[in-house]
Amino acid sequence: xxxxxxxxxALNHQEPDRVPVYPLLAGVSRHLIGANCREWSTDADxxxxxxxxAKEEYELDxxxxxxxxxxxxxAWGQELIYPExxxxxxxxxxxxxxxxxxxxxxxxxDYRTCDRMMMHIDVCRKLVEAAKGEYPxxxxxxxxxxxxxxxxxxxxxxxxxxxxxEVVHDAAGVITQVLKEYCDALLATGVQxxxxxxxxxxxxxxxxxxxxxxxxxxVQELAxxxxxxxxxxxxxxxxxxxxxxxQIRRMHPEAISFLYPPDDCxxxxxxxxxxxxxxxxxxxxxxxxxxxxxxxxxxxxxxxxIDAMAKGGGFIxxxxxxxxxxxxxxxxxxxxEIAKTYGAYKK
Amino acid sequence: MxxxxxxxxxxxxxxxxxxxxxxxxxxxxxxxxxxVILTDGLLAGMDxxxxxxKANEIFVPQxxxxxxxxxxxxxVLKPYLxxxxxxxxxxxxxxxxxxxxxxxxxxxxxxxxEGKGFEVIDLGVDVPTEKFIQTAIExxxxxxxxxxxLTTTMPVMAEVIKAAEEAGIRDRVKIMVGGAPVTKEFxxxxxxDAYTEDAPSAAEKALELISA
Numbered sequence: 001x002x003x004x005x006x007x008x009x010a011l012n013h014q015e016p017d018r019v020p021v022y023p024l025l026a027g028v029s030r031h032l033i034g035a036n037c038r039e040w041s042t043d044a045d046x047x048x049x050x051x052x053x054a055k056e057e058y059e060l061d062x063x064x065x066x067x068x069x070x071x072x073x074x075a076w077g078q079e080l081i082y083p084e085x086x087x088x089x090x091x092x093x094x095x096x097x098x099x100x101x102x103x104x105x106x107x108x109x110d111y112r113t114c115d116r117m118m119m120h121i122d123v124c125r126k127l128v129e130a131a132k133g134e135y136p137x138x139x140x141x142x143x144x145x146x147x148x149x150x151x152x153x154x155x156x157x158x159x160x161x162x163x164x165x166e167v168v169h170d171a172a173g174v175i176t177q178v179l180k181e182y183c184d185a186l187l188a189t190g191v192q193x194x195x196x197x198x199x200x201x202x203x204x205x206x207x208x209x210x211x212x213x214x215x216x217x218x219v220q221e222l223a224x225x226x227x228x229x230x231x232x233x234x235x236x237x238x239x240x241x242x243x244x245x246x247q248i249r250r251m252h253p254e255a256i257s258f259l260y261p262p263d264d265c266x267x268x269x270x271x272x273x274x275x276x277x278x279x280x281x282x283x284x285x286x287x288x289x290x291x292x293x294x295x296x297x298x299x300x301x302x303x304x305x306i307d308a309m310a311k312g313g314g315f316i317x318x319x320x321x322x323x324x325x326x327x328x329x330x331x332x333x334x335x336x337e338i339a340k341t342y343g344a345y346k347k
Numbered sequence: 348m349x350x351x352x353x354x355x356x357x358x359x360x361x362x363x364x365x366x367x368x369x370x371x372x373x374x375x376x377x378x379x380x381x382x383v384i385l386t387d388g389l390l391a392g393m394d395x396x397x398x399x400x401k402a403n404e405i406f407v408p409q410x411x412x413x414x415x416x417x418x419x420x421x422x423v424l425k426p427y428l429x430x431x432x433x434x435x436x437x438x439x440x441x442x443x444x445x446x447x448x449x450x451x452x453x454x455x456x457x458x459x460x461e462g463k464g465f466e467v468i469d470l471g472v473d474v475p476t477e478k479f480i481q482t483a484i485e486x487x488x489x490x491x492x493x494x495x496x497l498t499t500t501m502p503v504m505a506e507v508i509k510a511a512e513e514a515g516i517r518d519r520v521k522i523m524v525g526g527a528p529v530t531k532e533f534x535x536x537x538x539x540d541a542y543t544e545d546a547p548s549a550a551e552k553a554l555e556l557i558s559a
Contacts, residue, residue: 086446086499091447153452155411155450155454158407158408162408162411162412206406206408207405241403263403288501288530290526291498292501292533325498
């Protein structure tokens, strides 16, 4: 059984030979090819080379193209800083939306004018070619509110969410239209789905009602668009107490990648019971454990996720968020071994 | 409690900056002691905010607007407060460790510390290890608070603790650590004095550490 067959069965809520597995190795893959962060995140060939190396070396069942969270915001001219050893990020001293009255700077832009988006599209095209249908490639896209938060100091945006929610929503709405065209281009490369980062749909950040008011209809529009193209919608949200119910109602995702039990579940077992038939659960090993934890603790966490969520399929073992340190490589290998052994389905 | 103090607390909880500033001035004009206004108006309001935040009744945006309202009120009171350490609960040097640019978690914790009456020296983000130590010595701080959001920067927390030992201040400065990837086990493994899961608990823990 190859990775594509394994993942497809899991997504169809069937039990494949074993649980699919992908410790989220993205930017850290640069270490495998001797590139620095700047090179990896700005050159498509380098990025592809790293991701493929990680896929090959760690036998990942899926590639998720998480480059960094600043790809989308660069379309609106956000100045970025590209450190050698950490992910690109906005220059927080020079944000496009410099005050509460500057949201009208967010106007429609053609994604084709954005080098970073075009690079990501190129990355997806090359990965799909390399995959030859043997494993899924999923394009990672920061959601509308997330993108907006990279254009406006995040803390200031939270205040704006209280003081002028309609302005925030309108700007996020403009971003949504651009993201839709961007998703269209990503899907045209042949990726199997789009994984939207819905960072703010989390009890760690804002109330369910506020999230739904500010982003709910926008991610719904994006999800409906992706589904209309025959592709899968996935969600990544590594916040605490995330809102499965509200996001499922809006996006009907084929899968959710998460780190902690959702707001309405006490644990992963309850999450499986409540949502296991509705969507595929991806997770939920803590990146900390998969970076600095002992092998015993890592094994215990992997087993906890498998025990709670693997039954009947509809589960992929993964880290709940990206692994960013090369210290994680041995742990990633260990995770895959656990999926192959403890995660084998008994026929 | 006087009506104006209750109103200050209520407006702070709603995040009404201008109203809080106006009411603080009104309270001063009515002859109320600035320390009383601070304690029974502003800090009382922040206590409610902290409790509601911990209970998931309110969220980050509401805490931020409340904290800004508190700041607006504090600015009005500042000239009237007795001494330069009016709150007197203790002094905390706080920052996000070197290599890490995340500051919202740190800022939330600072707001909760201030809401409990601590004086906080915010060193910002990407703070070099020696800066924590140097500031703690210069300011005679009671606590150093370290924040990290990345698994790659967590080890820097251990470096700060080691540097505090080498500087000979470890026995008189408590060190608290926190941030999304940080765990109780990790905190214990590096010899931190305290770790808490959330910002309101951090403030409560700081009070415990100070009074221990």
